[in-house]
Amino acid sequence: MTSRAEGTPAALPLEDKLRADGIGMTFERDGGSISVLENISLSVRDGEFVCLLGPSGCGKSTILNIMAGFIAPTGGEVRIDGEVVSGPDPRRIFVFQERGVFPWLTVEGNIGFGLFELAPAERERRIAHYVALVGLQGFEKAYPRDLSGGMKQRVEVARALAVKPDMLFLDEPFGALDSITRLVMRVELLRIWEAERKTIIFVTHDIDEAVQLADRVIVMSARPARIQRIVSIDIPHPRDISSRHYLELRDGILEAIGLAHKV
Amino acid sequence: MTAASHPRRWEPFVWPLLTGTGLLVVWALLVKLSGTDVFPSPLTVLLGLRELLEQGLLWRYVGDSLRRVGIGYVTAIALGVPAGLLLGWYPGVARVVNPVVQMLRPISPIAWIPVAIVLFGVGDLAAMYLIFLGAFFPIVVSTMDGVRNVPSIYRRAGRNFGLSPAALLTRVVLPAALPQMLVGFRIALGIAWLVVVAAEMIAVDSGLGYLVIDARNAGKRYDLVVAAIMLIGVTGLALDLAIRRTESLKSVRWGFRNAA
Numbered sequence: 451m452t453s454r455a456e457g458t459p460a461a462l463p464l465e466d467k468l469r470a471d472g473i474g475m476t477f478e479r480d481g482g483s484i485s486v487l488e489n490i491s492l493s494v495r496d497g498e499f500v501c502l503l504g505p506s507g508c509g510k511s512t513i514l515n516i517m518a519g520f521i522a523p524t525g526g527e528v529r530i531d532g533e534v535v536s537g538p539d540p541r542r543i544f545v546f547q548e549r550g551v552f553p554w555l556t557v558e559g560n561i562g563f564g565l566f567e568l569a570p571a572e573r574e575r576r577i578a579h580y581v582a583l584v585g586l587q588g589f590e591k592a593y594p595r596d597l598s599g600g601m602k603q604r605v606e607v608a609r610a611l612a613v614k615p616d617m618l619f620l621d622e623p624f625g626a627l628d629s630i631t632r633l634v635m636r637v638e639l640l641r642i643w644e645a646e647r648k649t650i651i652f653v654t655h656d657i658d659e660a661v662q663l664a665d666r667v668i669v670m671s672a673r674p675a676r677i678q679r680i681v682s683i684d685i686p687h688p689r690d691i692s693s694r695h696y697l698e699l700r701d702g703i704l705e706a707i708g709l710a711h712k713v
Numbered sequence: 714m715t716a717a718s719h720p721r722r723w724e725p726f727v728w729p730l731l732t733g734t735g736l737l738v739v740w741a742l743l744v745k746l747s748g749t750d751v752f753p754s755p756l757t758v759l760l761g762l763r764e765l766l767e768q769g770l771l772w773r774y775v776g777d778s779l780r781r782v783g784i785g786y787v788t789a790i791a792l793g794v795p796a797g798l799l800l801g802w803y804p805g806v807a808r809v810v811n812p813v814v815q816m817l818r819p820i821s822p823i824a825w826i827p828v829a830i831v832l833f834g835v836g837d838l839a840a841m842y843l844i845f846l847g848a849f850f851p852i853v854v855s856t857m858d859g860v861r862n863v864p865s866i867y868r869r870a871g872r873n874f875g876l877s878p879a880a881l882l883t884r885v886v887l888p889a890a891l892p893q894m895l896v897g898f899r900i901a902l903g904i905a906w907l908v909v910v911a912a913e914m915i916a917v918d919s920g921l922g923y924l925v926i927d928a929r930n931a932g933k934r935y936d937l938v939v940a941a942i943m944l945i946g947v948t949g950l951a952l953d954l955a956i957r958r959t960e961s962l963k964s965v966r967w968g969f970r971n972a973a
Contacts, residue, residue, distance in 0.1 A: 520869055540875040550870050553967035554888040563884075564874035595967045613874060 467496040467530065467617065467649045468517065474525030475512055485674040486512055490526070492668060492677060496616075499643060499650045501660035503703070504670030510653045511621055513675070517651065518544045518619045530617070540564060542617040543610035547626050551594045551602045551609070557581065558590045560605050564613035580608040583642060600631040604638070611642065617649045624659070636662055640687055657707075661700050662689055669706050679706045753936040758943065761936035770924070774941075775948060778909050778920040781837065782952075785844025786905045790898065793849045797856025798882070801890070807857065814853060822847035822908045826915055840912035840920075847908040848901035855897020859890030892960075892968020899956050906949045921945050 475487040486509040494500050502510045515521045517528050519537045528535040530542065538544070543564075552560055562577045581590055584604035594602050603623060610618055623639075624632040640663065643650060654660055660667045661683055669679045683699055690696060737755050744754040753761070765771040800807040800814075822843045833839040863886050871885035913922025921941050928937035960969050 518873070520872075538869070538873040538875075540873065542873075544869065544873050546866050546870070549864070550866050552867065552870070552885070552888070554891070554964045566880075593963055593967065 465495055466493040467498070468494040468651070469529045470513075470517065470526065471529070472526035473513065473516060473523045473528065475509065475516065475521070476524045487516075487523070488674045488676055490675070490677060492680075494649060494651060497647045497649055499652065499663060499665045501664035501667045502651065502653045502670060503657065503660040503667050504655065504675060505672050505707075506655050508670050508672050509675035510655075510670050514544070514619050514621050514651060514653050518542060520544070540613050541615050542619065543613065543615045544619045544621065545606050545610050545623050546621055547603070547623060549626075551605050553594045556591050556593055557586055557597070557605050560594070561608045561612050563609055576612055580612045583611070583645070584608040584638070598631075599627050600635060603627065603635060607639070607642070611646060611648075615648065617651070620650065620652045622653055622655070625654075625656075632659075639663070644687070657700060657703055658691070661696065661703065662691060667703060669703055679703075681706075751933070751935055753939055757936040758939045761934070761940040762943075765924075765937065765940060771944070774919060774921050774924050775944060777917075778913065778922070779948070781840050781912070781917075781920065782844055782902075782905045782909050785841040785909075786848050786902060788841070789845045789848035789852055789901060789905075793852030793901075794856050794894070797853045797894075798860055798887075800853065801857040801860025802882070802886070811857075814850065818850040818854065822904075823911050826912070829912075830916065835916050837917060839916040840909065843912040843916075844905045844908050847904040851897045851901040851904065852894075855900070856890065856894050859893035859897075860886055862893060863889040888964065892965045895956075895959055895965060895968075898959075899953070902952055902956050903949070906945075906952055910945055921948070 470490055470492050473487055473490040474485070476483045476485050490513060502513060504510045512521065516523045517530075517535065519535045519539060519542075522536075552563065555563065558577050558581070561580050562573055565573045565576055568576065577590075581587055584607060586601065586604055586608070589597065589601065594605065597605070607623070624635050627635060636659065652660075652663060664683055667681045667683060668677055669681065670676070671678045681699060681703055685693070685695060685699075741755050744752055762771065765774075800810060825843060825846055826839075829839040829842045833842055867885050867889050868881065871881045876884060909920065910922035910925070913920035914926045917923055918927075921944055924941040925938055925945075928934040928941060960966070
């Protein structure tokens with residue numbers, strides 16, 4: 451499952467980085483069973499930035515956890531590069547909210563966490579590069595408790611990027627940040643994505659966030675989650691968030707969710 | 714005393730010193746007013762301490778007590794931490810073993826004295842065994858709870874980066890559980906220091922606990938009894954202050970709310 455070197459992937463067209471086929475998830479609880487996901491099929495191209503958008507508790511985090519290999523689905527399968535996902539893998543890193551930063555390690559220690567197979571010199575070099583990429587120079591020896599929420603989030607993104615994964619799964623990464631920091635972090639994430647061109651799957655319940663970031667927004671329904679609509683955001687970055695096209699796309703999503711002109 | 718949250722620099726030293734002096738004065742007055750010839754005054758206790766120092770007993774007895782605590786306590790950590798890790802890591806093992814642990818835990822180590830003597834005879838080993846028993850259970854329980862309380866998000870992150878189970882244990886679970894383990898270590902050290910006094914009263918002929926009982930039996934030397942009691946207090950305080958310093962280590966400080 452985590453074999454990185456071997457393996458010619460099964461015969462699947464390679465333009466799709468990730469393919470989910472008919473994913474279903476049912477939890478057994480108190481004798482009954484609750485269906486959280488029903489027949490989710492989608493594909494993500496290499497280097498694409500996709501947002502999974504849906505109301506809180508709709509099961510979008512569950513989809514992300516299944517794609518990352520932390521949970522096995524009760525139906526269907528996920529293939530990445532043609533291989534069926536059967537567990538977590540360092541080629542695909544899951545970024546939690548800033549709570550995932552290890553509080554017992556410094557900024558350097560966190561960013562270098564996944565680099566245990568590298569020679570010390572190469573490790574140092576890699577850490578320094580990613581410290582700089584997320585703008586944390588001068589904080590290398592600081593512990594997370596002395597950092598702000600936004601800085602912790604940068605540490606976690608840098609820790610993920612440092613192992614040079616080809617995919618990132620981000621689970622509402624900016625949800626706990628204040629609105630100004632959240633905007634700054636979106637700009638930062640886009641800058642990093644344009645520099646590194648990872649495939650990103652980003653879960654959010656924030657419509658503006660989705661329309662600002664994604665190439666495609668996958669709009670989910672409430673539980674059990676189904677794919678309600680897939681919206682391509684064909685606006686180049688940096689996006690003018692007061693342009694008519696932006697507002698049309700956003701209103702289209704609001705309409706799909708059934709909230710148009712309701713507030 | 715000011716109720717301000719930031720006491721001035723001299724306050725942490727001056728106030729306790731004043732309380733201590735006040736207590737000594739009250740003690741001296743009570744001895745004087747009651748006219749007792751059994752209970753010693755602070756001055757006679759001080760003379761007793763000097764006598765112990767001159768006979769070379771003071772450091773020897775403190776050292777003997779510390780040595781027994783050290784050996785018993787380190788053994789308790791050496792066996793208790795792996796046991797706690799095992800119980801915390803495998804819920805199945807915990808279900809089988811934990812009820813027994815919880816039943817043994819509230820038994821005072823003092824109750825084991827006869828068993829200790831049967832097993833190890835009268836001597837150092839019996840005393841150290843009792844100290845071990847007293848320290849072992851808090852260490853096991855705090856380690857087990859510490860491991861269980863490691864947020865799953867840390868384990869997931871560790872697995873995501875491709876850590877083997879052994880690396881996950883040493884690089885994620887252990888550091889994440891360490892603050893809670895240290896709380897158990899501190900409680901265990903306090904218990905060990907309580908137990909050594911009791912153990913030395915029965916099983917050996919040196920140490921501070923022995924000094925208490927010996928000074929009373931050999932000529933009702935209450936000045937030495939009180940001197941020994943004070944040495945027990947001061948040494949216990951020093952041990953606690955020493956172990957509390959570990960809480961301010963940077964890699965565990967995050968787990969202690971009040972640490973600055």
